[in-house]
Amino acid sequence: MAQPRPLGVIPLGDSAAYVEFSSTLDLEVNSVVQRLALAILKRKVPWIRDVVPALGGVALHFDPDHAEFPGKPLDEALALVNDSLKQGLDTRNDPGREVELPVCYEREFALDLGEVAKKANLPPEEIASRHAAAEYRVLMMGFAPGHAYMGGLDAKLAVPRRASPRAVVPAGSVAIANEQTVVYPYAISGGWNVIGRTPMVLFDAARARPSLLWPGDRVRFRAISKAQFVELAANQ
């Protein structure tokens, strides 16, 4: 595939810019976005505080009070992106790590499994086995700290979000909607279909690497029993 080019640079106010590559979800574009974000981070540009890979582009958050903050930050941001692309992104090494998340798909945790099975016209056990069989990729993080939007969901499991969101989804809930899967890092309101729960702590500010998942990571889910869930949860 030819290397994608930025469609344009969109100001997010005067303190950030979004360099957009695609306005629709394209997994190949997203994989370039992940590598690009890492390449820009590595440059340690002093007036850029945050580099955020999103589904279809990369956002750069500025420190406008920095002494080296340029007069035309949008031009500089675009130049930085084009320069990084020109130098060639590292395509040999996958930037993401492999992460395996244990998930208990038993009824007690799978609040929406029945509903999803009905909509997908599959037996409930198959929802779980298909979900655990795929490899996922963290396409973007957001909504809450440690909350990853992961692509790679089996097309047969692509069901819409719940008509009305839950006021509180329990921490660790593994949920699906459309063609993505997520794990709720803590108890929070949410509208995705919950099909299991992981005992792992997705985000802990006290850890050196606070988030379990990072942009670009490859993720697999491993089915575990309730007993294993309880044991793993106790060791967290």
Next chain:
Amino acid sequence: MSVRVLRPGLLTTVQDHGRHGFQRVGLCPGGAMDPVALALANALVGNPPGDAALEITVIGPDLMFEEDTLVAVCGAEFLGSFPHNRPVLVPAGSRFSVGRAIRGARAYLAVAGGFAVDPVLGSRSTYLPGHFGGFAGRALKHGDALPLRDGAASERFSRLKGTKERTVRWSAPPLTLPDREPILVHVIEGQHHASFDSSSQRAFVDTVWRVAPESNRMGFRLSGPPLGRPQGDEILSGPTCLGSVQVPPSGVPIALMADHQTTGGYPRIAEIASADVARLAQLAPGGKVHFARCSLEIAAELRKHARERLDSALRGIAWEYGRK
């Protein structure tokens, strides 16, 4: 040394300059809603501008300091028997009562030496949704004892200790407080501005919006006419920023504030000029705001001017202290 919380107020949290560098894992910078007032309060007691202070919201706390403590309160004006925008030496064991806000919504109480809470991911700010940072990751409660670093060694402390009034006769300017409402807030067009129907585009700048009661540190919901898009097609979720104005399907715009989500799936009609976010943060629920469009260049100019006003206020404070 510590300060005891006799009454916590509505929402009193420890906040500093914010936590940068983690937006790619979904953690917003957070920090003080009005960083200008934070910087002034810190300067008055001799701390670095982004140091941690108490962010006091709408109804203030009652506090008791164990030792003589140099404090300053900047930002919103609250009822209470202490002077605003001035350093004041609070005697040990006395009750320091902050009433309700009468102008603005948020004030910052800084203490000389600062609050001795541990930084989490590079910041002492309280992140309420994640229950970490600041004091025990939460708003202050009755009975809390917040540890303080010793500020008594500071030159400013001894200056005031020698005066009868235990304060000074000058004050820092309230840079972010509105004289009248509606306040004027500048915006540039958001990424999806063109997808809104023309009557909604006009309504956005013609309406005097009110900050809805269900507003908080994450976002301000704005009451007014619902805004609509002709093709209600979904947009690809993308990045957001402090000051992004999102419009969910309900049509009620939400201005993203300090504890905002880092990405979002709602169309963004506007982005607030960074210079004006601190003034917006000073609106309490019911407060009125009016948006005016500007170019990115003008937004950058406004920021430069705001920065210069703050710098000259900080120089003014240093100059006053430097006089014999």
